[in-house]
Amino acid sequence: MHEIDKKAKEAREKKAAYGPDIDLKDYCTEGECHEPLANLEQLPEEEKSTMLKAGVDSSEEGRSGSYIQRDTTAIYASSIMDGLEVLPIKEALKLDWVREYYWKLVPVDQDKFTSLAYSDLHNGYVIRALPGAKVTFPVQACLYLHQDALSQNVHNLIIADEDSELHVITGCVSGAHVNKGLHVGVSEFFVKKNAHLSFTMIHHWAEGMMVRPRSVGVVDEGGLFLNNYVCMRPLKSLQMYPATRLVGKGAVARFYSLLVGHPGSELDVGGRIILDAPETRAEIIARSISNGGTIINRGHLAGEVPGVRAHLECRGLIIKGGDILAIPELHGKAEGVEMSHEAAVGKINQDEILYLMARGLSEDEATATIVRGFMSVDIPGLPPELKSQIDLAVAQTNQEVM
Numbered sequence: 001m002h003e004i005d006k007k008a009k010e011a012r013e014k015k016a017a018y019g020p021d022i023d024l025k026d027y028c029t030e031g032e033c034h035e036p037l038a039n040l041e042q043l044p045e046e047e048k049s050t051m052l053k054a055g056v057d058s059s060e061e062g063r064s065g066s067y068i069q070r071d072t073t074a075i076y077a078s079s080i081m082d083g084l085e086v087l088p089i090k091e092a093l094k095l096d097w098v099r100e101y102y103w104k105l106v107p108v109d110q111d112k113f114t115s116l117a118y119s120d121l122h123n124g125y126v127i128r129a130l131p132g133a134k135v136t137f138p139v140q141a142c143l144y145l146h147q148d149a150l151s152q153n154v155h156n157l158i159i160a161d162e163d164s165e166l167h168v169i170t171g172c173v174s175g176a177h178v179n180k181g182l183h184v185g186v187s188e189f190f191v192k193k194n195a196h197l198s199f200t201m202i203h204h205w206a207e208g209m210m211v212r213p214r215s216v217g218v219v220d221e222g223g224l225f226l227n228n229y230v231c232m233r234p235l236k237s238l239q240m241y242p243a244t245r246l247v248g249k250g251a252v253a254r255f256y257s258l259l260v261g262h263p264g265s266e267l268d269v270g271g272r273i274i275l276d277a278p279e280t281r282a283e284i285i286a287r288s289i290s291n292g293g294t295i296i297n298r299g300h301l302a303g304e305v306p307g308v309r310a311h312l313e314c315r316g317l318i319i320k321g322g323d324i325l326a327i328p329e330l331h332g333k334a335e336g337v338e339m340s341h342e343a344a345v346g347k348i349n350q351d352e353i354l355y356l357m358a359r360g361l362s363e364d365e366a367t368a369t370i371v372r373g374f375m376s377v378d379i380p381g382l383p384p385e386l387k388s389q390i391d392l393a394v395a396q397t398n399q400e401v402m
Contacts, residue, residue, distance in 0.1 A: 054171025083133025270298025
């Protein structure tokens with residue numbers, strides 16, 4: 001291979017692996033000052049409407065607590081249930097116990113984005129279910145970008161203590177006037193013995209947004225961690241690769257993602273689960289639609305000890321051009337591991353469209369019905385309030401996809 005061709009190939013592979021390079025100097029880090037709110041009804045109506053599209057309800061009905069951050073300022077944090085703590089991380093870092101979790105899973109020097117979140121932290125949240133607490137109604141958190149061209153740097157800690165149950169829904173959104181911005185989000189998850197944590201993130205960013213989440217979780221004996229991700233709105237670039245290690249006997253982790261790649265969007269999304277204890281179980285399920293954008297869908301399961309079981313499923317649908325790259329990986333390191341994967345990329349079956357049209361649907365309606373069915377993933381273990389929020393996010397964007 002000629003040297004120039006070799007360099008071009010290396011450049012393509014680097015871009016495919018890490019997404020476009022981002023010059024941090026293109027974004028400001030000084031955020032506007034915002035006053036705290038006594039309640040969420042004080043939010044402007046436009047912001048209420050935008051946040052609702054990402055699962056954050058200003059009425060707080062069916063919620064056990066809330067955290068709202070506008071740009072760099074934590075403007076609201078509340079817990080309305082015993083056994084639940086919801087705090088801005090800058091306030092929480094004054095407590096000794098928080099230091100036991102802060103930067104314990106994500107390396108500070110992992111990349112320039114983690115370094116930025118460490119050196120120029122704006123805020124973020126700490127959500128903790130105390131031992132034995134059953135927080136059945138979701139806690140909601142919103143990271144809202146109001147200021148154009150801002151780099152919003154956050155660090156989140158989510159802790160489900162022993163024998164607790166905790167459900168969190170995070171909506172990441174930007175105002176209609178925002179043209180571009182950078183969101184850097186570090187999240188560390190701790191699921192203690194026999195605890196149950198579900199974490200659902202819904203992105204509703206502006207088309208010019210660059211998004212770089214960095215997250216790691218650890219699950220102890222008998223713990224369950226559900227990590228759900230929904231991104232169906234246009235944005236410029238997303239790159240994330242959450243990792244979780246199962247360290248206790250019988251621990252379980254399940255990752256689910258729903259993605260739509262719009263024209264001009266580059267989504268590099270994946271997940272890694274390391275099964276490092278006996279009788280652990282893992283599952284990664286991804287559904288993606290390319291509506292003219294580029295999607296890289298990665299999944300990695302690593303079986304470290306005998307007797308573990310895991311499955312990875314990655315399915316993509318191309319409906320209006322664009323491209324999808326599926327990269328499933330299985331790594332068995334011991335005898336007796338059971339791991340499997342299936343990956344498929346295709347198009348809508350014309351026979352299915354004709355079948356639905358014969359029953360009275362237009363072509364667009366038939367296509368929308370098929371897309372809606374393709375993106376419907378049954379996520380076991382979610383409370384009804386959270387499942388309905390995911391269904392709503394899918395329904396709201398289904399028409400726009402078409």
